[in-house]
Amino acid sequence: MWIKLVGCIVIMGSAVLLGMYYGNCLTRRLAALRQLYQAMQLLKGEICYRHATLSEAFTEVGRRCGHDVGAWMETLGRKLMDRRSATFMELWLSAVETISRQGAFSQEDIGLLREFGKNLGYLDLQMQENRILFFMEQLDVQMKELLDTMKERQRLYRTLSILGGCFLIVVLL
Amino acid sequence: MEKENEILCILCKNLRKLLEKTELAYDKLNELRLRVHEPLIAVYDGREYFIGEQGGLVRERELAYRLSEADIKDTLELISNYSLYAYEDEIRQGFITVEGGHRIGLAGTVVAEQGRIRNVKNIYFINIRISHQITGCALPVLPYIRDADRVYHTLIISPPRGGKTTLLRDMIRCISNGDGKNAGMTVGVVDERSELGACYRGMPQNDLGMRTDILDCCPKVDGMLMLIRSMAPQVIAVDEIGSIEDIEAIAYVIHCGCRIFATVHGMSIDDIKNKPVLRKLVEERIFERYIVLKNSRHAGQIESIFDAMGNRLYDSNTRREAYGVCG
Structure with missing residues (x-):
């Protein structure tokens, strides 16, 4: 009897934690999107007003931001500075892969990031500014969509996890 | 390395x-020299070679590696540090200076707007000129351009690739640092084409001396006035003068009590006299010393040095050759 009781508590605890984990994923994603948006604002300033190269701009923005996205940018900036005969796209895609593994961004966000790098550094300053502004708009849309649905989805995750836990207990008993 | x-x-x-x-x-x-669909050429020790498909210097054109479109594009991406937009002004002038002071000449399709160059697109011709600072090459001319209490206004006259920039660079370094007999002087350099200091991210890649201030990528006329107002130089150095505005700015510099070092394209003083804009410089005896270079055998041979009156102070035919500089 005691064993069954302990088992039920463990299952319910795990289910609640799982629900909280998925809820927190949304919070982390929102925080990451906000960090990326802030970094893009700084990047635009570095490129458009200081005429910094991408390596200088990414390193400086990364240093100023300090958060996870900032650290990622600083690493990318240093890789660009090294110029190990790789093209920008190669370095960019590898950097996007790295941040994708951190798990804060959704696949949709990662897709936008990949796309953003395609024309970066190419053509003139106006093009860079337009590219960054367009990406910031996309990030804004992502954040708004997330904010609109976040609370409902967090509640849904919690409820589903508890129901799932109850269901598993019933099945096992 | x-x-x-x-x-x-x-x-x-x-x-x-x-x-x-x-x-x-x-x-x-x-x-x-990189040209699309053409062999990769290296000018090595003054001679032209092809780089072979398997590496190595070769003389036969058939063995040479031919550059693809992607080679040029990827190289351009690396030259511009993945940021072509950041070099718009330099590209308009036709060159980019990279770390080490090496000068990358670019050619392609020019985009013009109302008669002015707006940009250069389809860049498929790249010339990488490796920077070689020759420290000490100005030592033989120093006794002619300065004495115990003053430095003379000096004009270096040389044909293209004659070594005038290399000589000017070392003159700046020597005058700036000074030596046991002569105190160093504050030198202001207006480096319109980044050739003298070869600044990369604002930091000079060539040694221009400890008392030298550099205005990089700055138009000569504005730069000379800015330096006088802001940095109080004793000597101002500029490369490749030629326009009427340059001459007026030089006159202003001299009136302010600064000494001036400048270079100009030409073969001789008479050649300078034949150019309407530059004639004034010689006739009004603005410069006190003229150093004429020739590159008949190798770049940077000092042919002669004249004073303001046209008296020859040094002649390579009657005295030993002063020094060899290149570039």
Whole structure:
């Protein structure tokens, strides 16, 4: 009897934690999107007003931001500075892969990031500014969509996890 | 090794591999010429070679590595540090200066707007000129351009690729640092084309002396006035003067009590006199010393030195050759 009781508590605890984990994923994603948006604002300033190269701009923005996205940018900036005969796209895609593994961004966000790098550094300053502004708009849309649905989805995750836990207990008993 | 790294890091993978396979003393490498669908050419120790498909310097055109469109594009990406937009002004002028002071000449399709160059697109011709500062090459001319209490206004006259910039650079360094007999002087350099200081991110890659202030990528006329107002130089140095505005700015500099070092394209003083704009310089005796270079055998031979009156102070035919500089 005691064993069954302990088992039920463990299952319910795990289910609640799982629900909280998925809820927190949304919070982390929102925080990451906000960090990326802030970094893009700084990047635009570095490129458009200081005429910094991408390596200088990414390193400086990364240093100023300090958060996870900032650290990622600083690493990318240093890789660009090294110029190990790789093209920008190669370095960019590898950097996007790295941040994708951190798990804060959704696949949709990662897709936008990949796309953003395609024309970066190419053509003139106006093009860079337009590219960054367009990406910031996309990030804004992502954040708004997330904010609109976040609370409902967090509640849904919690409820589903508890129901799932109850269901598993019933099945096992 | 440092120079080798500076060159290799601006070349795409293919070219980098080829050059790594080629045994080169980078101090002797003068130029690398990249043209789309054409052989890769290296000017090495003053001679032209092809870089072979398997690396190495070759003389036969058939064995040469031919550059693809991607080679040029990828190399351009690396030259501009993945940021072509950041070099718009430089590209408009036709060159980019990279780390180490090496000068990358670019050619392609010019986009003009109302008669002015707006940009250069389809860049498929790249000339990498390797920077070689020759420290000490100005030592033989120093006794002629300064004495115990003053430095003379000096004009270096030289044909293209005659070594005038190299000589001017070392004159700046020597005057700025001074020596046991002569105190160093504050020198202001207006480096319109980044050739003298070869600044990369604002930091000079060439040694221009400890008392030298550099205005990089600045138009000569504005730069000379800015330096006088802001940095109080004793000597101002500018490269390749030629326009009427340059001459007026030089007159202003001299009136302010500064000494001036300048260079100009030409073969001789008479050649300068034949140019309407520059004639005034000679006739009004603005400059007190003229150093004439020739590059008949090798770049940088000092042919003669004249004073303001046209008296020859040095002649390479009657005295030993002063020094050899190149570039």
